[in-house]
Amino acid sequence: MSRFWSPIVHSLIPYVAGEQPAISDIVKLNTNENPYGPSPHALEAISRAVNDTLRLYPDPTAQGLRAAIAASHGLDKSEIFIGNGSDEVLAHTFQALLNHEEPLLFPDITYSFYPTYCRLYGISFREVPLDAEMRVRVDDYRQPCGAIILPNPNAPTGIGLPLSEIEALVREHPDQVVVIDEAYVDFGGDSAIPLVRKYPNLLVVQTFSKSRGLAGLRVGFAVGQRPLIEALERVKDSFNSYPIDRLTLAGAIAAWEDRDWFERQRALVIASRERLAVGLKELGFNVLPSSANFVFARHPDRPGADLAAELRNRRILVRRFAAPRISDFLRITIGTDAECDRLLAVLGEILG
Ligand code: PMP
Numbered sequence: 311m312s313r314f315w316s317p318i319v320h321s322l323i324p325y326v327a328g329e330q331p332a333i334s335d336i337v338k339l340n341t342n343e344n345p346y347g348p349s350p351h352a353l354e355a356i357s358r359a360v361n362d363t364l365r366l367y368p369d370p371t372a373q374g375l376r377a378a379i380a381a382s383h384g385l386d387k388s389e390i391f392i393g394n395g396s397d398e399v400l401a402h403t404f405q406a407l408l409n410h411e412e413p414l415l416f417p418d419i420t421y422s423f424y425p426t427y428c429r430l431y432g433i434s435f436r437e438v439p440l441d442a443e444m445r446v447r448v449d450d451y452r453q454p455c456g457a458i459i460l461p462n463p464n465a466p467t468g469i470g471l472p473l474s475e476i477e478a479l480v481r482e483h484p485d486q487v488v489v490i491d492e493a494y495v496d497f498g499g500d501s502a503i504p505l506v507r508k509y510p511n512l513l514v515v516q517t518f519s520k521s522r523g524l525a526g527l528r529v530g531f532a533v534g535q536r537p538l539i540e541a542l543e544r545v546k547d548s549f550n551s552y553p554i555d556r557l558t559l560a561g562a563i564a565a566w567e568d569r570d571w572f573e574r575q576r577a578l579v580i581a582s583r584e585r586l587a588v589g590l591k592e593l594g595f596n597v598l599p600s601s602a603n604f605v606f607a608r609h610p611d612r613p614g615a616d617l618a619a620e621l622r623n624r625r626i627l628v629r630r631f632a633a634p635r636i637s638d639f640l641r642i643t644i645g646t647d648a649e650c651d652r653l654l655a656v657l658g659e660i661l662g
Pocket residue numbers: 394395396397398421461465491493516517518519525529530
């Protein structure tokens with residue numbers, strides 16, 4: 311605590327990101343990165359962009375990248391907003407669209423950055439409990455609120471909602487913004503982007519960090535009708551005019567356009583996920599049905615904290631959250647099949 315702090319700083323509870331270890335000979339399954347990395351075309355485009363033009367500021371409005379994303383959805387580039395990771399897109403969304411008199415609704419078990427943003431921006435919120443199967447029940451959101459935000463698939467459970475339920479939620483709240491955070495949607499979920507034209511209250515957020523293998527580049531985007539996007543632009547241009555640098559713009563466009571790479575590696579991740587889920591069940595784990603690039607699993611006989619610590623001792627990193635109802639679960643990122651096999655072998659040893 312410091313007497314130099316602005317008053318709000320005393321009440322912040324910052325988000326705690328998963329560990330990025332300095333050591334390299336570790337099986338890293340803790341932060342939902344993509345084991346196959348970015349498209350080689352993205353790397354080439356970034357290399358080509360390393361030149362004298364770096365003395366110039368980048369395009370503050372990211373026109374090229376917005377056009378590429380818009381074109382593949384039959385939208386206009388003015389309906390796309392780009393940010394420095396979807397975390398930045400979400401931060402601007404909370405400030406620009408989710409701060410109302412009535413509370414913002416989101417699940418009690420979800421992306422733990424949401425309550426952090428609420429505290430940063432002074433947004434009142436109400437957490438809506440997941441049901442006994444750890445599912446989001448759209449019916450439970452039928453209550454007075456200022457806005458709604460949900461990841462689909464949810465994190466850290468990995469459970470996805472069908473598009474029909476997302477549409478019902480959006481349709482039933484015509485006077486509230488409904489944000490669908492689709493960080494993991496490319497691994498088996500149904501994207502709500504096709505609904506954007508129909509619903510002025512829907513904002514869909516996606517990222518290049520997972521299915522494009524570019525967590526290190528920091529690119530995310532939102533898709534929505536003009537009034538929502540304009541709100542994000544107003545906040546962004548009151549904060550940082552140039553959040554996306556020249557190398558990132560070049561790499562992200564090339565990554566977006568390499569459809570083959572995208573399809574191939576996400577199919578590999580999905581296949582490894584199904585294999586890993588079977589292996590974990592054989593070891594006695596309860597594994598939630600995942601549509602993401604991770605699984606959420608608990609062993610009935612062993613506390614999650616013990617398992618995570620024993621894995622760490624054997625140089626395997628997974629994520630665990632010390633929150634009620636989920637403290638015995640491990641969130642395990644889908645690695646290569648070799649990494650998943652190593653995890654299963656080590657868990658076999660630990661469980662005896
Ligand atoms: N939304 C969800 C649900 C996430 O799990 C993450 C990853 N931590 C993000 C958004 C943010 O990802 P990024 O900032 O890398 O785009």
